[in-house]
Amino acid sequence: MNIVLVINPGSTxxxxxxxxxxxxxxxxxxxxxxxxxxxxxxxxxxxxxRLDAIxxxxxxxxxxxxxxxxxxxxxKPVSGGxxxxxxxxxxxxxxxxxxxxxxxxxxxxxxxxxxEFGCDxxxxxxxxxxxxxxxxxxSGHPLIERRTLSHALNIHATARRAADxxxxxxxxxxxxIAHLGGGISVAPVHGGRIIDVxxxxxxxxxxxxxxxxxxxxxxxxxxxxxxxxxxxxRTMVMGKGGLIAYLETxxxxxxxxxxxxxxxxxxxxxxxxxxxxxxxxxAMATVLHGNADAIxxxxxxxxxxLLTGWVTERVKFIADVIIYPGENExxxxxxAVKRVLDGTETAKEYE
Numbered sequence: 001m002n003i004v005l006v007i008n009p010g011s012t013x014x015x016x017x018x019x020x021x022x023x024x025x026x027x028x029x030x031x032x033x034x035x036x037x038x039x040x041x042x043x044x045x046x047x048x049x050r051l052d053a054i055x056x057x058x059x060x061x062x063x064x065x066x067x068x069x070x071x072x073x074x075x076k077p078v079s080g081g082x083x084x085x086x087x088x089x090x091x092x093x094x095x096x097x098x099x100x101x102x103x104x105x106x107x108x109x110x111x112x113x114x115x116e117f118g119c120d121x122x123x124x125x126x127x128x129x130x131x132x133x134x135x136x137x138x139s140g141h142p143l144i145e146r147r148t149l150s151h152a153l154n155i156h157a158t159a160r161r162a163a164d165x166x167x168x169x170x171x172x173x174x175x176x177i178a179h180l181g182g183g184i185s186v187a188p189v190h191g192g193r194i195i196d197v198x199x200x201x202x203x204x205x206x207x208x209x210x211x212x213x214x215x216x217x218x219x220x221x222x223x224x225x226x227x228x229x230x231x232x233x234r235t236m237v238m239g240k241g242g243l244i245a246y247l248e249t250x251x252x253x254x255x256x257x258x259x260x261x262x263x264x265x266x267x268x269x270x271x272x273x274x275x276x277x278x279x280x281x282x283a284m285a286t287v288l289h290g291n292a293d294a295i296x297x298x299x300x301x302x303x304x305x306l307l308t309g310w311v312t313e314r315v316k317f318i319a320d321v322i323i324y325p326g327e328n329e330x331x332x333x334x335x336a337v338k339r340v341l342d343g344t345e346t347a348k349e350y351e
Contacts (some may be wrong), residue, residue, distance in 0.1 A: 001251045002341050005065035005216055006333045007054065007109050009102045011039065013181075014050050014068065019334035027330075028057050042076060046220050048316070051109055058113075067341060069333040070106035070115045072126020074098035074149065075350070080129045080156055082336050082347045085121040089350040096127055098149065099201070124336040125153040131193040136287075150187060150197040151179040151299070157332035158298045158324055159189045161170050166293060174288050176319070178311075180301035182250070183207050183238075186280040188287040196278060196287050205276035208250035210306070211241030212276065212284060254305045256298050259306070274310035281315045292319040299327055 017027040030053045032046075040046045072083070075092050075221040083089065085107045090166040099166075110121035129152035139146045140237050155177045163173040170192040181187040183200035184207040198204025198213075206212040214237070223233060236245075246269045247258075258266040282294060296313055297308050303325035312321045339345035 001062035001322050003066045003336055004147055004334050004337050005068045006065065006330050007040060007070040007106055008329055009050060009071060011102055011106045013055060013318045015330060016054060016057060018332045019085060021338060022335055026061055043102055043104060044094060046107060050105060051112060065117055066339050067109040067119050068121045069337040070110035070121065070123050071103045071265060071329065072123035073106060074101050075126050077128050077130035077148065080125050080131060080152060081296045082122055082340055082345060082349045083334050083350045084172050085123060085351055103127055122337050122340065124333050125156045127152060129194060131195060133195045133265055136196040139263065147199060149186040150194060150199060153187060153192060153329050153332050154179050154298060155185060155187050155194055157328055158296055159192055160296060162296050162322060168293055174292050175294055175296055176284050176292050177296045177298065178277060178281055180299040183210055184224045184277065186284055191231045196284060204280050206242040206273055209239055209241060252301055256304065256306055271310055274307050278311050278314035285318045294320045296322045298324040298326060
């Protein structure tokens with residue numbers, strides 16, 4: 001019957017949905033208010049709190065899934081695809097292998113619930129998908145290698161959708177895909193593979209709550225100024241940077257309202273973000289030698305016509321611009337696991 005429970009843990013919420021094949025039959029977002037989360041110092045301290053909230057919702061709907069799909073976290077570098085959750089994966093997630101992030105909770109939540117329901121648990125295209133080509137790994141110093149952390153789930157799903165709609169075999173397609181959300185990932189996707197991408201946790205354009213790439217020498221001066229702890233600086237870069245630092249909000253709707261009311265500074269900052277997104281798209285076009293089938297703007301911010309309009313004006317000379325608003329992560333997780341249940345794709349083993 002293919003009933004799939006999908007779990008997507010975020011910073012202040014846990015998104016849940018139940019799919020019958022590819023149709024949503026029940027959905028709920030558990031909002032974790034700031035007071036509830038403040039008592040937990042680390043992400044994994046929230047685990048039981050979030051698991052109990054999911055169990056409570058499932059019990060109220062008498063749901064018995066055939067499989068569970070969860071958002072994958074900052075695990076070991078892996079190739080793209082669908083992975084069966086195993087003990088090694090859960091251990092790496094609990095150890096915050098490449099950093100602490102709410103998505104790390106996904107595989108463990110799915111594993112515990114799958115054991116209760118007697119079914120399998122999966123993750124799909126985790127943040128740590130690594131499909132880089134060799135030249136993309138060089139940073140400029142041998143002590144630091146460029147790492148590949150991105151919104152791989154939505155980027156891969158968007159590439160498949162764009163290829164289907166343009167009647168191009170995925171294996172022969174070339175797209176520049178910009179995921180525009182709380183973090184921003186801009187990737188050249190060739191043959192369905194993310195062959196380069198900015199690290200959305202500290203590189204590329206600034207976003208609603210992240211600085212993106214910063215001028216290095218002034219940042220080193222901040223690090224040694226004695227005014228900030230390591231935690232302060234990490235939070236400054238990822239959590240309290242970008243729009244929230246400049247305008248004290250992460251809401252595109254609020255910023256657009258300010259702009260409509262004549263706030264010149266808000267307009268300049270919002271347009272500066274579009275300017276940086278467009279520059280990153282231009283840079284990634286060089287990876288494809290300028291041969292892109294299309295540029296695709298996706299993610300929550302792709303719903304802003306003002307932002308996408310500014311970006312489009314700057315990059316349309318490269319290729320046609322397609323806009324797919326929304327993160328599409330829940331649908332992508334459910335569709336992938338359905339392919340496993342149908343036998344059209346085989347789940348990989350995480351090692």
